[in-house]
Amino acid sequence: MKVNCLSCGFKEDLGDAYDDYEGQVKCFTCGSLLEIKTDQGTIKAVQLVKSKHRSLKQETEESLVSGG
């Protein structure tokens, strides 16, 4: 199952486990949250839940963890 990220446009390979799935997945590339619905290996719906990009009005403030 592959799905195009609505935020960065990258085609994510989610694997066979998502051939029949409904819920949220996270883009490995940009970290955006997508809500997808698939049925028998076919994408029925893709919706952008949360984008990491600042283009959306909805801006979330995340406390950055200092990693050294």
Ligand SMILES: [Zn+2]
């Ligand atoms: Zn993405």
